[in-house]
Amino acid sequence: MSEQQTQSEARHVVVVGAGMAGVQTAVALREQGFTGAITLIGAEPHQPYDRPPLSKAVLLGKAEGSAFEVDFEALGVDLRLGLEVTGVRPEEHRVVTEAGEVAYDTLVIATGAEPLTLPGSQGVPGVHLLRTLDDARRLRPVLDQRHRIVVVGAGWIGAEFATAARDAGCEVTVVEAADRPLAEVLPAAVAAPMTGWYTESGAELVTGARVQAVVPGEVLLADGRRLPADAVVIGIGARPATGWLAGSDIALGPEGAITADARLRTSLPDVYAVGDCASFPSARFGERLLVHH
Ligand SMILES: Cc1cc2nc3c(=O)[nH]c(=O)nc-3n(C[C@H](O)[C@H](O)[C@H](O)COP(=O)(O)OP(=O)(O)OC[C@H]3O[C@@H](n4cnc5c(N)ncnc54)[C@H](O)[C@@H]3O)c2cc1C
The missing domain is CATH 3.50.50.60 (FAD/NAD(P)-binding domain)
Structure with a gap:
């Protein structure tokens, strides 16, 4: 007032x-x-x-x-x-x-x-965001099917989703443009141990990698690598x-x-x-x- x-x-x-x-x-x-x-x-x-x-x-x-x-x-x-x-x-x-x-x-x-979206990824089959209850409900069957999942962004959402997906038995690769997880929100010294989260959970963390495009079934990196993906979860901020x-x-x-x-x-x-x-x-x-x- x-x-x-x-x-x-x-x-x-x-x-x-x-x-x-x-x-x-x-x-x-x-x-x-x-x-x-x-x-x-x-x-x-x-x-x-x-x-x-x-x-x-x-x-x-x-x-x-x-x-x-x-x-x-x-x-x-x-x-x-x-x-x-x-x-x-x-x-x-x-x-x-x-x-x-x-x-x-x-x-x-x-x-x-x-949530921010990756330009060009909207409408591509198998691409998900995680902000709402509906998003989470859509992702549940993806985990149940133990898909190969690529997570774009190693921030909080990326870390939490990757951990849950590994718990559910999925194969998970996390792609991060910066040289470490949580680079935008935490100083290096604080974020450094968090790299261990990915190793401990069995997710593969790929840092310093930019996504060039997301196409059905694949994530294409700017350096030419192609990551197979049954599903892609975008966690690049809000x-x-x-x-x-x-x-x-x-x-x-x-x-x-x-x-x-x-x-x-x-x-x-x-x-x-x-x-x-x-x-x-x-x-x-x-x-x-x-x-x-
Ligand atoms: C998956 C996930 C996990 C998280 N985990 C944590 C955590 O562990 N710890 C933590 O501290 N934070 C966490 N967060 C962040 C935390 O949830 C947010 O900071 C918090 O939800 C912010 O609350 P808010 O009410 O400001 O916004 P929101 O939760 O975004 O709510 C805003 C609401 O407004 C509605 N709305 C938007 N525009 C309009 C409109 N024009 N007309 C009518 N309604 C509208 C939206 O639909 C939404 O329901 C998490 C977030 C997510 C997505």
Whole structure:
């Protein structure tokens, strides 16, 4: 809420994005005594869920899902699932959805991040991403069939998927453009022992290798190597899911993140941003952070 707004003035909080950040925002508002209306809008059709189990228990079939244990009805939260928000009209204090406009007094943007894709790989049979429950469910039979899998990217998703796929008995090759795993997120000294994860799990790690193309049944590397692949999992990072804000005049950073202030206020009045879609100035680190955790 803006500085001037009292709780009673903020009659209707609309939260866009029903992932961890959006759900926790709704829960925290109630925990802190907010009595106005809360509408939580999520594009996915599933009951809101936690993502970390997707690359672990859900992928391996040890859990069907990872829904948050939150009783939205009891909390008085109007949960609208399977509904994409396509824009915001800040002057009118409204968001635009496929099912019409929704008015807000305060808007919280929590639309998270979307996985990066490899140019040219979309639509190629056998190519997967791992961000959503649907992605994990699509990958389960791939593991069951003990396929030869090439994972592109030795970041967190690549490491977790490779470990799960090895557990399931698949043959796994991980291709990484940098000279080591997690090069973009951790210093070399910290990341060095993580190379051992791949050896221990029996996955082959190929570093310093760029993917030139993904074609059905094969991953072609820039140095001419061809890796046979029944399935390919792309784990090369994620970008803030903020494309739907185009034209709203909300301030975004170079990586597309909403540049919130230290209290998570955006450049638009009565609009806040939280989670993977937003960066914020960290007092502890003295710099702006975009944290995808
Ligand atoms: C497989 C996997 C494993 C992970 N493991 C870990 C881990 O072990 N530890 C850790 O700290 N982090 C982990 N993460 C990262 C962590 O899950 C994210 O940081 C966290 O989910 C971010 O929460 P969020 O609510 O900001 O965004 P998201 O979880 O991305 O949720 C955003 C939601 O908004 C919805 N949305 C987007 N655009 C719109 C729109 N226009 N209209 C309506 N709804 C919209 C999306 O469909 C999505 O459901 C993992 C992520 C993945 C994918």
